[in-house]
Amino acid sequence: MKYPSGLGRNRLSRAVHACVPLFAFSGLPESAEADVLAIKGETIHTMAGNAIENGVVVIEDAKIKSVGPAADVPVPPGARVLSARVVTPGLIDAHCVIGFTGYLNQDQDQDQLDPNESIQPELRAIDGYNPQEKLVEYVRGYGITTIHTGHAPGALISGQTMIVKTTGNNVDEAILEPVAMIAATLGEGAKPHGDPKKSPGTRSKAVAMLRSELVKAQNYLKKLDSDDEKKKPDRDLRMEAISQLLKRELPLLVTAHRATDILAALRLAREFNLRLVLDGCAEGYLVQDEIKAMNIPVILHPTMWRSGRGETENISFETASLLTKDLILVALQSGYESYVPKTRVVLFEAGIAAANGLGFNEALSTITINAARILDIDDRVGSIEPGKDADLALYDGDPFEYTTHCIGVVINGKVTNDQPQ
Amino acid sequence: MKTRYFAVLLTLCGSARAQEKPLVFDMRPLPHAFVGARIVPIGAPEIENGVLIVRSGTIEAVGPAASTTVPADARRIDVAGMVIMPGLVDTHSHIGGGWGADSSDPIQPDVRVLDSINVRDSGFQKAQAGGLTTLNVMPGSGHLLSGQTVYIKNKDGRTIEDVAIRDKDGNMLGGMKMANGTNSQSGPPFPGTRSKSAALVRQKYVKAQEYRRKLMEARDDPENRPERDLEMEALVDVLEGRRVVHHHTHRNDDIITVLRLAKEFGFKVVLHHVSEGWKVADEIAAANAPCSIILVDSPGGKIEAANLVMQTGGMLEKTGVLTAFHTDDPITDSRLFLRMAALGVRAGMSREKALEALTIAGARMLELDGRVGSLAPGKDADFLILSGDPLSVYTKVEQTWIDGIKVFDRADPKDRLFAVGGYGAGHDQVMHFCCFEGPHDQ
Numbered sequence: 013m014k015y016p017s018g019l020g021r022n023r024l025s026r027a028v029h030a031c032v033p034l035f036a037f038s039g040l041p042e043s044a045e046a047d048v049l050a051i052k053g054e055t056i057h058t059m060a061g062n063a064i065e066n067g068v069v070v071i072e073d074a075k076i077k078s079v080g081p082a083a084d085v086p087v088p089p090g091a092r093v094l095s096a097r098v099v100t101p102g103l104i105d106a107h108c109v110i111g112f113t114g115y116l117n118q119d120q121d122q123d124q125l126d127p128n129e130s131i132q133p134e135l136r137a138i139d140g141y142n143p144q145e146k147l148v149e150y151v152r153g154y155g156i157t158t159i160h161t162g163h164a165p166g167a168l169i170s171g172q173t174m175i176v177k178t179t180g181n182n183v184d185e186a187i188l189e190p191v192a193m194i195a196a197t198l199g200e201g202a203k204p205h206g207d208p209k210k211s212p213g214t215r216s217k218a219v220a221m222l223r224s225e226l227v228k229a230q231n232y233l234k235k236l237d238s239d240d241e242k243k244k245p246d247r248d249l250r251m252e253a254i255s256q257l258l259k260r261e262l263p264l265l266v267t268a269h270r271a272t273d274i275l276a277a278l279r280l281a282r283e284f285n286l287r288l289v290l291d292g293c294a295e296g297y298l299v300q301d302e303i304k305a306m307n308i309p310v311i312l313h314p315t316m317w318r319s320g321r322g323e324t325e326n327i328s329f330e331t332a333s334l335l336t337k338d339l340i341l342v343a344l345q346s347g348y349e350s351y352v353p354k355t356r357v358v359l360f361e362a363g364i365a366a367a368n369g370l371g372f373n374e375a376l377s378t379i380t381i382n383a384a385r386i387l388d389i390d391d392r393v394g395s396i397e398p399g400k401d402a403d404l405a406l407y408d409g410d411p412f413e414y415t416t417h418c419i420g421v422v423i424n425g426k427v428t429n430d431q432p433q
Numbered sequence: 434m435k436t437r438y439f440a441v442l443l444t445l446c447g448s449a450r451a452q453e454k455p456l457v458f459d460m461r462p463l464p465h466a467f468v469g470a471r472i473v474p475i476g477a478p479e480i481e482n483g484v485l486i487v488r489s490g491t492i493e494a495v496g497p498a499a500s501t502t503v504p505a506d507a508r509r510i511d512v513a514g515m516v517i518m519p520g521l522v523d524t525h526s527h528i529g530g531g532w533g534a535d536s537s538d539p540i541q542p543d544v545r546v547l548d549s550i551n552v553r554d555s556g557f558q559k560a561q562a563g564g565l566t567t568l569n570v571m572p573g574s575g576h577l578l579s580g581q582t583v584y585i586k587n588k589d590g591r592t593i594e595d596v597a598i599r600d601k602d603g604n605m606l607g608g609m610k611m612a613n614g615t616n617s618q619s620g621p622p623f624p625g626t627r628s629k630s631a632a633l634v635r636q637k638y639v640k641a642q643e644y645r646r647k648l649m650e651a652r653d654d655p656e657n658r659p660e661r662d663l664e665m666e667a668l669v670d671v672l673e674g675r676r677v678v679h680h681h682t683h684r685n686d687d688i689i690t691v692l693r694l695a696k697e698f699g700f701k702v703v704l705h706h707v708s709e710g711w712k713v714a715d716e717i718a719a720a721n722a723p724c725s726i727i728l729v730d731s732p733g734g735k736i737e738a739a740n741l742v743m744q745t746g747g748m749l750e751k752t753g754v755l756t757a758f759h760t761d762d763p764i765t766d767s768r769l770f771l772r773m774a775a776l777g778v779r780a781g782m783s784r785e786k787a788l789e790a791l792t793i794a795g796a797r798m799l800e801l802d803g804r805v806g807s808l809a810p811g812k813d814a815d816f817l818i819l820s821g822d823p824l825s826v827y828t829k830v831e832q833t834w835i836d837g838i839k840v841f842d843r844a845d846p847k848d849r850l851f852a853v854g855g856y857g858a859g860h861d862q863v864m865h866f867c868c869f870e871g872p873h874d875q
Contacts, residue, residue: 115733150731298856318763319559325859352734352764360730364769367827368853412826414775433743 048072048091049425051404052082053099057373059381059395069099071402074425079396094420094427098411100376101396102157102403102423104383105358106311106343107265107291109164111141111148111176115354121145124164124348126171130204130212131225133194133253135171137162143176143186147355151346152178153433154359155405155418158188158393160311160383164348165197165267165292167204168218169225172253173265175387177403179423188389193265193289194257196222198273200323219276226284229254263287265311269294269323278306289386291345294327297334309341309386312378314356315364317347332378333369343383344375363412375412408432464488465837466503469513473823475792475807485517487814490837495808512818516828518788519808520566520815520835521770522795524725525679525705525759528556528767533572533580533610539623539630540637542671543663544580546572547597547605552590553861555851560587560767561841562852564830565760566815567598567796567805574612574681577624577634581667582679583607584799586815588835598801608703608799609671612681613690614737631690638698641668671700677800678702679725683737685709692720703798705759708741711748723755723798726790728776729765746790747781756786757795768852775824788823 049071056067058079068085070077078085087093114121123140126132141161142148151159162173173192180186196202202218204210212218232251235243245251256262266277269292281288290296290310294317296303303310312332319327328334335342344365346356358379366375384394392401405411406420417432465487472483474495484501486494494501503509529550534541550570560568565587572579583597584606590596597605613630617623624630644665651657659665670676678700680691688707695702704710705725710717717724726749732741749756758773760766765773774787782790796806804813814837821828830852833841841848850858 115731116736116739117734118736147731147733295856316766316769318766319854319859320763321859326854326856328854328858330853330855349734352738353729353731354733355731357730363826367829414772414826415779415824417779 048088049402049422049427050087050091050093051099051406051422052087052093052095053406054097056099056396057101057376058397059101059377060397067099069396069402069404071404071422071425074402076396076398076400076402078398092427094406094422096406096419097409098407098416099396100155100405100407100411101380101394102401102405102421103155103359103379104158104160104343104387104394105151105156105346105379106160106383106386107173107345107347108159108161108355108358109348110151110159110161110346110355111143111145112137112161112164113348113354114142114145115147115150117351117354124162124170125166127167127204130168130202130210131221132167132171132250133169133257134249135163136191137172137174138183138187138190141174141176141183141186143180143183148178149430151355151357152421152423152428153418153430154357155407155411155421156358156379157403157405157421157423158384158389160192160345160387162192163195165195165201166348167197168202168212168221169194169196171195175389177423179426179428188392189387191262192387193263194253195291196264196266198266198268198276199270201267201269215272215276219280222280223283225254226258226280229258233258257286258284260285260287263289265289265291267291269313269327271295271298274299275302278302278308281306281308292347293331293335294324297328297331300335300338300340303335304338304340309343310335311343311345311383311386314345314347314358314361315368316356316361329364329368332365332375333371336370336374341382341386342378343386344378359411359418363414366412372410372412464493464504464507466507466509467512467517467818468498468503468509469511470515470517470818472808473516473518473788474809475519475789476809477807482513483517485808485816487816487834487837490814492808492810492812492814494810515831516819516821516823517808518817518819518823519792519806520817520833521564521791522567522757522793522799522801522806523560523565523760523762523767523770524569524703524757524795524798525727526560526565526568526570526762526767527573528560528568528762529554529570530556531570531572534576534578537622539576539617539619539633540578541576541580541664542578542609542637542667544572545583545607546570546580546610547583547593547607550583550593551861552593552596555859555861556762556767557587558841558848558851559858560762561833562830562843562848563766563768563770564817564819564833564841565767565770566817566833566835567799567801569608569679569759569795569799571608571610571679574610574616575619577611577613577617577630578637579610579612581607581676582610584801586813586835587833588838588840598804606799606801608677608679609667610679610681611691614681614683614687615735616681616737627687627690631694634694635697637664638668638672638694638700641665641672642698645669645672672698674701677798679705681705683708683741685712687737688713689716692716692722695722696720706738706761707745707749708738710754711742711745712740714748714752714754717749718752718754723757723794724749725757725759725795725798727759727761727765728773728780743776743780746777746787750782750786755794755797756790757798758790759795771823771828771830772826775826778824784824791823 051069109124112124163171175189176186381394384390402425404422409416472480531550777787793806796802818832
């Protein structure tokens with residue numbers, strides 16, 4: 013066990029742990045490989061300053077030791093050397109359900125949503141993640157090294173989310189952050205499917221239920237603070253989880269598509285002083301002034317998400333561009349798919365955004381450094397900088413071009429065995 | 434706004450009467466010459482600096498600028514820096530909200546999808562934005578046989594009759610949708626196993642063979658003819674090759690079952706999806722069965738698609754199987770159909786075959802290759818003007834032309850809405866052309 017697991021781990025404790033070279037004793041499989049790895053790139057998109065032409069990344073002890081032009085950063089003697097036309101940070105999928113919704117899509121491999129209750133913030137992601145699910149390996153083949161995954165949209169509060177690397181034989185080896193956010197949904201997705209008698213049956217009821225739950229947790233915290241031992245409440249996992257939202261230890265991830273629902277989420281965040289992360293946000297471009305005013309980050313729906321009828325009929329290829337131009341922090345996600353394909357590939361989603369107003373650099377940011385900032389893991393991943401985890405993706409051309417291949421993936425300084433995709 | 438270039442012919446039968454009589458329009462567009470684009474004609478080498486001449490809805494000439502004369506009466510359009518290719522042929526689409534068979538029976542050949550398509554569905558406009566000009570609109574795969582499909586030109590239409598592709602006798606053309614594997618299995622009266630599925634299909638086709646035999650025996654004698662039967666008539670069309678079977682099939686053994694049934698009853702078949710086609714590519718090639726495939730962004734979503742790979746196109750190409758792509762819209766977005774060819778190339782297809790798989794290969798499967806699928810003199814003037822190479826993510830469909838008429842123009846804000854999405858993009862077609870708003874927009 014590399015990490016102190018559990019519900020109570022908060023941002024502060026994570027920051028402390030981040031100072032320790034965790035992977036130095038993380039039980040990575042022994043390997044006969046050279047200790048030092050060097051990646052040569054014709055272009056290295058560090059996502060920390062301008063791209064480097066003809067550059068080198070030196071990796072030691074699972075971390076990036078140095079990066080720069082080949083003239084300044086020599087390849088250490090004895091290092092294993094990989095070369096690619098384009099090198100990027102390992103990509104981050106800012107929100108998905110990979111490892112929870114299995115690719116076979118049968119009842120027994122679907123653990124992203126328990127539909128029996130509408131509010132279940134106590135459901136931990138570490139108890140459901142399958143690191144050996146085929147889709148984990150599949151997306152890694154395209155250069156995705158970190159995923160924010162967990163309980164899906166589709167219930168008012170569906171449970172917790174976590175952040176993992178797309179590697180590891182068990183969940184503990186994969187974990188980057190065991191509790192990332194608490195996932196909520198507003199709008200049609202919050203309504204219990206197939207049972208009109210269950211609440212919430214309307215948008216207003218959904219918000220009322222969330223507010224009631226938060227007020228209950230306020231009362232719980234008040235009692236917990238009491239000097240009188242007899243007045244202290246019994247432990248309650250649900251209240252503990254909601255309390256973390258009130259204490260701003262965890263963000264509330266609200267999936268909302270219609271402008272109405274996005275505004276409801278903003279209202280809720282103001283009332284309870286929550287750390288809000290907006291998710292989905294199909295009509296975000298209609299209310300971007302309001303999002304900007306509160307400085308709320310957005311994990312936008314997949315660019316190629318189906319429009320269809322209903323809540324997402326107004327989605328646009330250009331939303332990422334519109335929000336970014338307004339200086340809203342945007343990351344892209346592969347989201348949740350109920351049928352075929354079972355997951356999207358966030359690299360492809362960023363490519364379509366790049367071609368629809370966002371441009372190359374901003375689009376790459378949405379799946380690297382922006383995602384890392386929104387997930388509060390930018391001290392570890394999201395850019396190629398000394399001291400960060402050695403997570404890299406290697407391509408034989410512009411990563412967004414359909415005909416380019418991912419020819420190498422490095423996670424925690426180790427080269428994966430993936431076939432070029 | 435769909436820009437059109439109509440020749441306006443005012444019938445002058447005396448000045449007084451001319452004011453009373455309505456204007457009479459010659460609906461034939463003026464000839465156009467598109468000059469300077471790189472042309473990807475399909476079936477012929479790419480032309481670096483080409484000219485495409487279109488007259489009365491058909492292609493008059495296509496060739497290098499240096500050796501192709503622009504007719505004196507043609508409107509000259511400079512498209513230097515652009516790429517022109519044939520309109521895309523989608524062999525498998527569900528846009529328009531059409532439903533075929535209902536849950537009363539697993540085999541319903543009398544049902545026509547054309548009776549339920551809403552031609553005003555915004556899906557058609559999005560498909561125009563993706564460069565789709567010919568579509569096979571199909572009922573779903575939840576039946577062994579879910580009904581008759583319809584081949585359409587993706588023009589702006591008021592009715593399905595306006596857009597349906599017809600034979601020389603005026604009959605609307607289409608195929609027959611069938612499926613096997615898991616989608617078409619269910620509780621009674623639907624089959625519960627694969628063997629039962631095949632048995633039900635065989636029983637129905639045997640019945641159709643008997644019906645056909647009676648028809649042939651009766652020859653021209655109406656007294657001896659069997660009673661009219663819509664199901665049997667439709668299946669006789671299949672048995673006699675007037676309707677191609679478009680067969681949903683994924684797993685390797687299901688694919689082989691389709692080939693077995695096609696051989697037994699002698700029907701023409703196109704294999705659709707064929708997720709495990711790469712496992713039986715040699716058998717498919719030996720049966721000379723064309724494949725209409727789809728590439729999706731990840732495998733799975735159902736057990737039958739667990740072994741779906743991006744490499745299928747390349748593997749079928751190597752065995753010489755005629756291969757086309759389809760959108761299966763809404764499974765993939767019609768606006769991004771070009772992307773599928775590029776993904777095919779990424780995973781081993783040749784550029785040539787991947788582009789054919791968007792155009793002429795699909796046209797052959799719909800038996801429309803005499804009219805669409807490539808740029809050649811005499812063919813329908815269905816073509817795209819692209820901002821760059823068809824296989825690049827950064828390329829946009831700038832214009833889509835069908836039968837010599839521009840149906841999509843990215844420069845027009847109303848069209849652009851459907852190309853990129855945004856508020857209102859989910860709404861049905863806004864009727865803004867001649868028949869609704871009058872001729873003032875010309």
